[in-house]
Amino acid sequence: MQGNLTVLGVKQFKGTVEGLAFDHTKLLVSLPFPRARAESNIGFDVIEVPYGKSENFEEFKGKKFPLQIDADYEVTTKGIEVFELKIIPSPAIPAKNV
Numbered sequence: 001m002q003g004n005l006t007v008l009g010v011k012q013f014k015g016t017v018e019g020l021a022f023d024h025t026k027l028l029v030s031l032p033f034p035r036a037r038a039e040s041n042i043g044f045d046v047i048e049v050p051y052g053k054s055e056n057f058e059e060f061k062g063k064k065f066p067l068q069i070d071a072d073y074e075v076t077t078k079g080i081e082v083f084e085l086k087i088i089p090s091p092a093i094p095a096k097n098v
Contacts, residue, residue: 001073004088006030008046008066012057025056027082030066049073051082063087 009028016022026048033041068088074081 001075003071003073005049005069005071005073005082006066007060007069010051010057010060012054014054023053025051025054027051027069029080047079049080049082051085059087064090 005027006029007027008030010025011028012025014023027050028046029049030044030046032044067090069082069085070088071082071086072084074083
């Protein structure tokens with residue numbers, strides 16, 4: 001699938017925990033609650049979305065959040081996984097004359 005996602009934050013980890021090696025980046029993505037659950041949930045929630053290895057974290061350094069991305073992603077029974085993305089530049093905010 002191809003589409004826009006709102007990223008609220010990014011986290012990465014590379015190391016070992018209890019003898020197991022980990023190396024990943026995860027995007028914190030805002031998604032609306034399903035309409036079918038409107039009686040108990042309204043608004044938006046945040047989910048963690050895998051985005052490759054820890055080196056992918058570097059492309060987000062210095063960015064202002066939240067940000068929009070144009071992503072190539074897949075929705076499966078395990079959730080969403082992003083394979084490629086392009087950060088959509090924020091529109092310039094004109095300076096105010098005081």
